[in-house]
Structures are given as C-alpha cells and as structure tokens.
Amino acid sequence: MIVAGLKFLHLGAMFCWCAALIALPLLLHFYGSTWRHQTGDQKAQARYIEFRLITHYGYIAFATPAAIIAIASGTGLIFAEEVFDLWFALKLALVSGMALVHAWIGHLILTSAEKRSLHHLPSPVWALMLGVPLMVGVLWLVLAKPDLSWTAEFMPEFLLAPRGQQ
Known part of the structure; x- marks a missing residue:
C-alpha cells in the first residue's frame, strides 16, 4: 500500500514538474517578449505585473514544490522497491539534468524581474530544447528498463568491484 501511494505521488508530481518545465520557458519566450516597460504606460505596466506574477508564482508555488515532491517520493521508492540497476543510475543522471534546467529557468525568471528584459x-527556448529530451529519456528508461550490462566492459574495474561492503 505504501509503495502504491509513493508511486501515485511520484507520478503526479513528475507530471506537474514536467508540465512546468515546458510551460515556464514558453511563458518567458512568448509572453515575456510582449510587454515593454515604458514610464507612464499603464497597460504596459499592468502586463509586466501580470507576467511577473504568473512566472514567479508558477515557479515558486507550483514548479519547485512539484520538483521537491517528485524527488522526495522517488527517493522513497528507491528504498521501498530496492531498485539499484544501471538503468536507474542513468535515470537519476537525467533527473539531475532536469533539476539543472529547473534552476536555469529560475535564473531566467529572476533576471527578467531585475533587468525587466530577457534580451x-x-x-x-533553450530550456525547452534541453529539458524535453531529458524528460523523454527519463520516461523511456522507466518504461523500457533496458539491460545496460553491456556497458560494463567500458567501465574501469574499480567501479565494478565491491569496496569491502556487502
């Protein structure tokens, strides 16, 4: 029952996080380029405030909590299901890449507020071009669970031998 709950929580959080990693760069690209802050222009100021609220709260109140919940529940699943395969290590590397894209989007949002420009x-769009292949890779690894034992011949010996632990 606990494993099913963790899977449900993990899957839902991953969907939300991936949706945010797609939506926020699109908002920054399309919506962020439509406003121009001009002194005395009330409509431009209102568009700028709306843009800031959407991107800021989308990142702080939606994307980041979804990422934290996805990573925390995924960590719980590692130990609940005792998954220690090579495909899983590769999945963790791709999730780390998603976290880097997430941080870069946060940097773009912060910079758009400080400089009032993204020019x-x-x-x-680079965040999309980096993030979407990472998301697809994670999905493929989880669904296919490929046998990556053939990669052992390319690894140094010290990575393949136990280090005195059981």
Whole structure:
C-alpha cells in the first residue's frame, strides 16, 4: 500500500514538474517578449505585473514544490522497491539534468524581474530544447528498463568491484 501511494505521488508530481518545465520557458519566450516597460504606460505596466506574477508564482508555488515532491517520493521508492540497476543510475543522471534546467529557468525568471528584459540572455527556448529530451529519456528508461550490462566492459574495474561492503 505504501509503495502504491509513493508511486501515485511520484507520478503526479513528475507530471506537474514536467508540465512546468515546458510551460515556464514558453511563458518567458512568448509572453515575456510582449510587454515593454515604458514610464507612464499603464497597460504596459499592468502586463509586466501580470507576467511577473504568473512566472514567479508558477515557479515558486507550483514548479519547485512539484520538483521537491517528485524527488522526495522517488527517493522513497528507491528504498521501498530496492531498485539499484544501471538503468536507474542513468535515470537519476537525467533527473539531475532536469533539476539543472529547473534552476536555469529560475535564473531566467529572476533576471527578467531585475533587468525587466530577457534580451541579453539566451532564449528560454533553450530550456525547452534541453529539458524535453531529458524528460523523454527519463520516461523511456522507466518504461523500457533496458539491460545496460553491456556497458560494463567500458567501465574501469574499480567501479565494478565491491569496496569491502556487502
């Protein structure tokens, strides 16, 4: 029962986190480029405030809690299901990449607030171009659970032998 609950929580949080990793760069790219802050222009100021609220709360109140819940419940699943296969290590590497993309999106949101512009930064679309393949890779690894034992011949010996522990 606990494993089923953890899986449900993990899956729901991953869906939310992945949705945010797709939506926030799109908001930054399309919606963020439509406003221009001009002194005395009430409509531009209102659009800027709306843009800031959507991106800030989308990141702080939705994306980050979803990421934390996904990672925490996934960590619980590691030990509940005792999954220690090579495909799982690769999955963790891809999830780490997703966390880096998440942090970079947060940097873009913060910089858009400080500078009121994204023109001096790389396009937020790069976050999509990096994040979506990572998400697809995680999904593929989880569903396929490929046998990656053939990679052992390319690894140094010290990674394959126990280190005096059982």
